[in-house]
Amino acid sequence: MSTGERRQHIVAALLLLAALAAWRFSGYAGEDRLGEIAVWAIFAMSLDLLVGYAGLVSLGHALFFGLGAYAMASLALFLKGSPSLALLAGVATAGLSALAIGAIVVRLAGVFFIMITLAFGQMGWAYFLRARAFGGIGGMSGVRQIDLGRLGLDLANPADFALIAIIAAALVYLLLALITASPFGRMLVALHQNEHRARALGLPVQRYKLAAFALAGALAGFAGGLQAQRTGFVSPELLVWTTSGEVLIMVILGGLGTLVGPVAGAAIWVVLRHILSDMTAYWMMAMGLFFIAVVLFAGGGLMGLARPRAAADDA
């Protein structure tokens, strides 16, 4: 474990403690925020695997978030199946779609990779906008909740949801920390840093990229399924390209390739959006300016400020 990674884990542990403390002492509104932050944190971490580690800048990651949410919602609704199975099916749907789409898109690089992921994301959005079976532009409401009565929990209650979502985010962090520390994760970073060298060493570059793309897609689908559980509602907005842009900004804000950075980025983004939208009808302008300032002046994100050697890297 490198010193950078040790520092990340310490920050992550502190964040988890802070989240649990906030959960214990905040009221209804705070609990709802915590749940929202935890869901976005999972989504942002999944994108960090792609952008921060594998160096694949996707502007269509919301596709898998949306697919996970729609699969979860529709399976629980139409098939009357168990919602927890539907959540797993959502993860599988997102992961398999990412595998199929990834097989096509990882052949491109740089600006063209950004563009083709944007194209696929928008295809998904355009589909759900029109698909009558999935409620079209209005989406679907009344998503059935997973029954956690045996644990004495009720997901319709924001406090209970927040607790589950925080635990889920912590587990996803652990999973991704293990993956990025594994030989597979090290290879991803290696091919990001110098693809030619990785290729010359005999690394099957495309296959590694594809694996990262599929894994990131599956985790985004998990976040999407949780989002459907949280709001009880899915709509095409989940997949639109600006959602992909927002989650990318969370990752940059916190610090690329740090896992814990995107979690902090998600927290700041969600809290700031709520504060600003309560303050002014023109909150988008403030967010936009904040956004620009972050990209221009905080290259390595928040984690970059804390680290001597920023891993911030441009694709």
Added chain:
Amino acid sequence: MDSGFLLLQLLNGLQFAMLLFLLAVGLSVVLGMMNFINLAHGTLYMVGAFVGFAAAERAGSFWAALVAGPPAAAALGAVFYAGLLRRMQQAGAMKQVLVTFGLIFVGIDTVRLIWGDYEQTLPAPSVLAGSVHILGQVYPAYRLFVIALGLMLALILHLGLERTRLGAAVRAGVDDRVMAASLGLDIERAFFAVFCLGCALAGLAGVVAAPVLEIYPGMDMAILIPTLIVVVVGGPGRLAGAFLGALLIGMAETFGAVLVPDFSGFMIYAVMALALLLRPQGLLPARHSS
């Protein structure tokens, strides 16, 4: 499907293609010469439409919009360039995408702040308000005007690119920027001039689109992605590429909507994905040496 219907759809497709072409020119030059993705290009289109709308209200004439919109967009573009884009050139694709993504939000809210959150209408000028008979079909005169304007500007731009000094500098810059600069061409200045021209054309597109589409805060987002697709499909940095891409996407969108309505939204993205896979550098790629 009878031939009259086909003709109408062809004209509709052509009309939309010309709008896309006007927008794509500026975006294409930025991407082709500077390798820079400017997501805020649609913002200039929106600003052109709103400034044009305000001018037309005041003067009581559509033509005032045509005079006021493009320079306003060009001026704003010049500010963008001096303030942000110039220093973003070396920053890498992701940062460029994100900074200009932020600008989109600032742009939309600024327009809401000034003109309110309403849909506005800019009626076509009275000369062009009627309809014209073509081959037994009735077609709005204004839409024919849009087609004619687009074709005319395409010709002027083509001549400008092939016959003028600035055009030669731009072609050299797209082909090999470093070489052109070392031969003593002021690529930076040529690029700035072309960038402002591209912004003016985006503003013009906003004004011209106003009587056909609606004017509202967020209209930029609706047109941005199709424009990006045109540029990517056609091949960044090539005028002919932008023209061909605009025709392809304009027709795909129009015919998609009438032939396969269930997948209409889908069509242009599918065309883009296909084009990127078959010809990753665009249909008419720039002759890059690097």
